[in-house]
Amino acid sequence: MQDLTPSLLFREMRDGITTIPFLIGERVAVIKDVPAEICSECGEAYMKSSVVDRIESVLDRLEELHSEMSVVHYEAA
Numbered sequence: 795m796q797d798l799t800p801s802l803l804f805r806e807m808r809d810g811i812t813t814i815p816f817l818i819g820e821r822v823a824v825i826k827d828v829p830a831e832i833c834s835e836c837g838e839a840y841m842k843s844s845v846v847d848r849i850e851s852v853l854d855r856l857e858e859l860h861s862e863m864s865v866v867h868y869e870a871a
């Protein structure tokens with residue numbers, strides 16, 4: 795009987811947090827502690843769509859601040 799190991803068929807993703815820098819025009823926004831799924835092979839972070847939606851609204855608000863560089867925590871944003 796053949797044993798099919800799922801980890802050979804799919805990348806293994808683990809839950810984690812990551813820091814993501816965004817460039818808005820010439821301004822920089824850094825969002826820390828963003829929940830993401832991290833690829834166990836290459837370390838790349840993938841965000842869930844609910845997280846992406848929230849980040850978009852955070853970036854919209856940061857744009858109104860006209861600050862050259864902002865650092866925000868995801869949870870506090």
Ligand SMILES: [Zn+2]
Nearest residue numbers: 833835836838
């Ligand atoms: Zn990967």
